[in-house]
Amino acid sequence: MASEEQLAAIKGAKVLMVGAGGIGCELLKTLALSGFEDIHIIDMDTIEVSNLNRQFLFRQKHVGQSKAKVAREAVLKFRPHIRITPYHANVKDPDFNVDFFKQFNVVLNGLDNLDARRHVNRLCLASGVPLVESGTTGFLGQVTVHVKGKTECYECQPKPAPKTYPVCTITSTPSKFVHCIVWAKDLLFTKLFGDKNQDNDLNVRSTDASSSSEHAEDVFERRADEDIEQYGRRIYDHVFGYNIEVALRNEETWKNRNRPRPLYTKDVLPPQPVEQNGNKDKASKTCDPTSVSAMAYLGLKNPQDLWSLKENSEVFLEALKLFFLKREKEIGQLGFDKDDQLAVEFVTSAANIRAASFGIPLHSLFEAKGIAGNIVHAVATTNAIIAGLIVLEAMKVLQNDVKSYRMTYCLEHSSRKMLLMPVEPFEPNKSCYVCSETPLTLEINTHRSKLRDFVEKVVKAKLGMSLPLIMHGVALLYEVGDDLEEDEVANYAANLDKVLSELPSPVTGGTILTVEDLQQELKCSINIKHREEFDEEKEPDEMVLSGWTPALAAEKKTKTSDNGPSSSNASQAVQPEPEDDDELEIILKDPEILSAGNKRKLSDISNTADSEVSRVTGEMQTKSHVEEDDTHTDTIMIDGNSDISKKKRVQ
Amino acid sequence: MGKECEELTEQETAIYDRQIRVWGVDAQRRLSKSHIFVSGLKGTVVEFCKNIVLAGVGSLTLNDDRFVTEELLSANFLVPSDQNVTRGKSLAELCCESPKDFNPMVSVSVNLPLIFLGDLASFDVEFFQKFDAVVISCCSLLTKKSVNAKCRKLPRRVAFDHVECRDSCGEIFVDLQNYSYSKKKNEETIECQLHYPSFEEATEVPWRSLPKRMSKLYFAMRVIERFEVLEKRNPIDTSADDLPNVLKLRKELCEAQWINESQIPDSLLERLLASKHEFPPVCAIVGGVLGQEVIKAISGKGDPLKNFFFFDATDGKVIIEDISNVNS
Numbered sequence: 001m002a003s004e005e006q007l008a009a010i011k012g013a014k015v016l017m018v019g020a021g022g023i024g025c026e027l028l029k030t031l032a033l034s035g036f037e038d039i040h041i042i043d044m045d046t047i048e049v050s051n052l053n054r055q056f057l058f059r060q061k062h063v064g065q066s067k068a069k070v071a072r073e074a075v076l077k078f079r080p081h082i083r084i085t086p087y088h089a090n091v092k093d094p095d096f097n098v099d100f101f102k103q104f105n106v107v108l109n110g111l112d113n114l115d116a117r118r119h120v121n122r123l124c125l126a127s128g129v130p131l132v133e134s135g136t137t138g139f140l141g142q143v144t145v146h147v148k149g150k151t152e153c154y155e156c157q158p159k160p161a162p163k164t165y166p167v168c169t170i171t172s173t174p175s176k177f178v179h180c181i182v183w184a185k186d187l188l189f190t191k192l193f194g195d196k197n198q199d200n201d202l203n204v205r206s207t208d209a210s211s212s213s214e215h216a217e218d219v220f221e222r223r224a225d226e227d228i229e230q231y232g233r234r235i236y237d238h239v240f241g242y243n244i245e246v247a248l249r250n251e252e253t254w255k256n257r258n259r260p261r262p263l264y265t266k267d268v269l270p271p272q273p274v275e276q277n278g279n280k281d282k283a284s285k286t287c288d289p290t291s292v293s294a295m296a297y298l299g300l301k302n303p304q305d306l307w308s309l310k311e312n313s314e315v316f317l318e319a320l321k322l323f324f325l326k327r328e329k330e331i332g333q334l335g336f337d338k339d340d341q342l343a344v345e346f347v348t349s350a351a352n353i354r355a356a357s358f359g360i361p362l363h364s365l366f367e368a369k370g371i372a373g374n375i376v377h378a379v380a381t382t383n384a385i386i387a388g389l390i391v392l393e394a395m396k397v398l399q400n401d402v403k404s405y406r407m408t409y410c411l412e413h414s415s416r417k418m419l420l421m422p423v424e425p426f427e428p429n430k431s432c433y434v435c436s437e438t439p440l441t442l443e444i445n446t447h448r449s450k451l452r453d454f455v456e457k458v459v460k461a462k463l464g465m466s467l468p469l470i471m472h473g474v475a476l477l478y479e480v481g482d483d484l485e486e487d488e489v490a491n492y493a494a495n496l497d498k499v500l501s502e503l504p505s506p507v508t509g510g511t512i513l514t515v516e517d518l519q520q521e522l523k524c525s526i527n528i529k530h531r532e533e534f535d536e537e538k539e540p541d542e543m544v545l546s547g548w549t550p551a552l553a554a555e556k557k558t559k560t561s562d563n564g565p566s567s568s569n570a571s572q573a574v575q576p577e578p579e580d581d582d583e584l585e586i587i588l589k590d591p592e593i594l595s596a597g598n599k600r601k602l603s604d605i606s607n608t609a610d611s612e613v614s615r616v617t618g619e620m621q622t623k624s625h626v627e628e629d630d631t632h633t634d635t636i637m638i639d640g641n642s643d644i645s646k647k648k649r650v651q
Numbered sequence: 652m653g654k655e656c657e658e659l660t661e662q663e664t665a666i667y668d669r670q671i672r673v674w675g676v677d678a679q680r681r682l683s684k685s686h687i688f689v690s691g692l693k694g695t696v697v698e699f700c701k702n703i704v705l706a707g708v709g710s711l712t713l714n715d716d717r718f719v720t721e722e723l724l725s726a727n728f729l730v731p732s733d734q735n736v737t738r739g740k741s742l743a744e745l746c747c748e749s750p751k752d753f754n755p756m757v758s759v760s761v762n763l764p765l766i767f768l769g770d771l772a773s774f775d776v777e778f779f780q781k782f783d784a785v786v787i788s789c790c791s792l793l794t795k796k797s798v799n800a801k802c803r804k805l806p807r808r809v810a811f812d813h814v815e816c817r818d819s820c821g822e823i824f825v826d827l828q829n830y831s832y833s834k835k836k837n838e839e840t841i842e843c844q845l846h847y848p849s850f851e852e853a854t855e856v857p858w859r860s861l862p863k864r865m866s867k868l869y870f871a872m873r874v875i876e877r878f879e880v881l882e883k884r885n886p887i888d889t890s891a892d893d894l895p896n897v898l899k900l901r902k903e904l905c906e907a908q909w910i911n912e913s914q915i916p917d918s919l920l921e922r923l924l925a926s927k928h929e930f931p932p933v934c935a936i937v938g939g940v941l942g943q944e945v946i947k948a949i950s951g952k953g954d955p956l957k958n959f960f961f962f963d964a965t966d967g968k969v970i971i972e973d974i975s976n977v978n979s
Contacts (some may be wrong), residue, residue, distance in 0.1 A: 026935065033694075033726050033931035050668045054705055056753045078728045138673045139943065302658060304676055370672055378669040380705040381942040384698060394966050395932075406967045412953070418961070419940065541760035562751030 338373025694726025698938025
């Protein structure tokens with residue numbers, strides 16, 4: 001039970017919860033039971049069926065409604081006299097500015113994406129409000145405390161970012177199933193059903209560019225009098241047959257790789273059925289566009305089953321046909337959506353056919369959907385535990401009990417003495433560009449890169465600013481906002497397309513740019529260094545930002561289940577999907593905890609702590625950290641009870 | 652898993668999608684066929700009930716015929732606050748409706764009132780036969796031993812769990828008898844075997860033979876357990892006023908067991924004795940861990956806890972102790 005002082009602090013507190021999803025539902029319940037009386041909650045999401053297994057404040061009948069609002073109603077049923085203020089909105093809305101944040105004693109995050117987390121971190125820093133941050137994936141989770149000037153901020157340590165792949169791995173030399181998924185989802189699906197004008201290269205790179213480019217002109221367009229079945233087979237033969245043949249001509253590529261096998265419909269499927277009209281009639285019985293399914297039509301029921309190459313080919317042709325017959329109006333503007341059954345079927349089959357061609361093991365629709373949709377594994381128990389830990393930390397923050405703050409990591413197995421791992425928070429990172437004012441350095445070709453590249457790839461993607469303002473000395477180069485004059489908007493738009501050195505106030509080597517986001521109250525300086533050449537594979541953006549903590553290319557592994565996706569790379573997709581409904585992203589800074597152990601104490605690991613610690617960290621780190629881990633872990637201090645306070649090697 | 656296994660329905664697949672991605676279809680199938688019994692519906696068990704119902708067990712049977720008091724509801728989110736609804740009903744009856752709502756695919760029911768069956772300790776062995784896991788809380792030492800012993804008498808394995816939260820501390824005891832399970836290690840699935848002692852066997856292990864760094868909570872809980880027996884108290888019916896007598900008992904026990912009294916600090920005993928209200932964040936954490944353990948026990952996947960779990964929110968420490976008879 002809470003002490004009198006705790007209760008007083010709780011009763012007087014005004015707290016902001018960001019996120020009413022998996023962690024949020026548990027958190028709101030635990031806050032209410034613990035005696036919190038003034039809770040504000042922001043969530044832009046609406047309720048989905050796949051939330052119901054853990055977001056226990058929601059029912060089937062609430063599907064489609066605001067999470068923040070429904071969560072409030074549900075909690076008021078057992079604690080009617082407390083104040084819960086819901087906002088069905090994006091936390092990045094300008095309404096939630098620094099002044100808004102300043103009214104709270106503490107902010108509690110239960111978010112599902114890096115972008116929003118960084119945004120809230122900055123607003124907490126700017127408003128001086130402490131932040132308790134959290135995340136879960138399957139049985140793993142963590143809670144961290146961020147108080148300006150006392151502990152590190154959320155961005156002091158590197159964060160995992162969605163993994164990206166070199167273009168040619170996707171277009172020409174896939175070696176993992178995820179490469180085939182990315183190809184099917186981002187290239188083929190988009191080419192056929194999305195924006196036709198996107199510049200993606202679906203044709204295998206070939207030394208003989210001229211021969212394929214002519215072909216590629218209109219190959220994806222359905223010809224005026226072309227039968228849909230014929231069209232599907234032509235697409236199939238082009239992308240799985242012809243393109244592979246072209247690629248095979250480049251002997252250099254295949255010297256050290258297995259040669260792919262071109263696949264043609266005539267080899268995989270029986271000849272085109274004569275009575276196509278019969279098929280069409282059967283297919284047209286379903287009317288609701290969301291329930292259109294090639295699987296159902298073909299009698300494939302279990303999404304966990306592995307389809308043969310023939311079955312995949314049938315699903316491919318059927319799904320393509322159904323898009324044209326049932327959902328023609330949407331063609332040209334479709335984007336991949338994990339909740340779109342037909343899209344998932346199409347992507348699964350296309351990825352599998354490509355996988356078959358390249359000798360990569362095939363996957364079930366269930367697995368493919370998980371990979372394509374970046375679906376994060378989630379269970380109620382982890383969220384409940386994490387929410388309990390958030391409330392414990394929130395209470396310490398409210399009592400300003402700095403010495404007791406802990407970051408806690410939730411481990412998967414209790415095989416040893418560990419299950420929850422409490423760690424003392426770290427001091428702020430002095431070179432963090434967010435919470436200290438350390439300038440950054442950017443190497444860039446100022447004669448080739450445009451301001452647009454700088455804005456998109458650095459300011460937005462890397463620095464996470466939403467409403468940037470860019471200045472060179474006193475000259476404004478770029479700005480966004482509602483209150484701009486028309487000529488200013490035109491001016492900035494024109495600037496975007498100029499290369500840096502040709503801007504009205506030229507940016508060259510030695511220039512110092514000031515980049516600022518007024519909403520986040522974040523300002524940083526960037527020293528520009530001109531560089532002529534970049535490595536196409538390693539530095540595809542043609543720019544290198546330093547002084548900034550780059551994302552670890554996190555490769556998460558899940559080893560919980562036999563049936564779970566074997567390569568469940570939740571973070572591995574070309575595009576981050578911030579609208580995903582789950583709690584993304586375990587923070588991968590454990591390696592730092594361990595490798596910098598001589599000044600940091602792992603305060604509470606009992607004497608048998610061993611493989612669990614290193615396993616979790618081992619799993620969460622990049623290869624380069626593995627070696628480090630080995631050399632440094634023996635310096636970790638184990639703060640045991642009186643009888644054991646010796647150094648313990650955690651390996 | 653053979654084809655003969657029943658397949659999950661489309662509804663189950665849709666609702667359980669995210670957790671099937673954690674533990675697999677096979678585990679989900681086993682869960683949906685399992686039957687769970689819980690007794691003592693205070694905060695931690697209520698958390699557990701929510702977790703296990705969301706996970707999609709086949710059925711949940713609730714047992715608690717106490718009438719509702721403000722104290723009993725301090726960490727309960729299953730009972731609506733409407734006073735009219737709560738009058739004249741047992742705690743189990745009041746807790747029964749919400750879990751049905753959380754997951755309509757789970758059958759949630761109230762066990763027959765104890766006037767027909769007597770105290771939990773007097774339930775016969777056959778009563779427990781229909782369950783896969785029996786989770787009890789808020790009960791006497793006698794009841795713990797008796798229910799645990801009955802679970803062990805049954806021809807098929809019934810998992811037994813006892814959980815208790817006091818102040819900001821929690822204890823879980825697990826008995827899975829002879830338990831085999833699979834786990835993944837380096838991409839390989841390996842079969843493992845564990846042998847559990849009963850609660851009685853575990854708590855009879857001489858204290859001086861336990862590891863030096865044994866959780867202080869273990870000893871403190873045993874002292875209070877014994878105190879309640881000697882004083883014929885209802886479970887968790889102690890106050891700070893009991894401290895002098897408990898300290899006396901501690902002295903006796905420590906002398907008899909040859910351990911230093913400093914292993915069981917006064918301050919810890921005082922906290923555990925004084926607290927009647929539960930501490931909701933701790934209920935969430937301990938109830939979450941218990942939920943995971945029961946899910947593991949039923950699905951046969953992953954390393955289970957053996958056999959005591961301790962959590963203390965004041966230092967955030969979690970300690971797992973394997974307290975087994977050295978001879979077994």
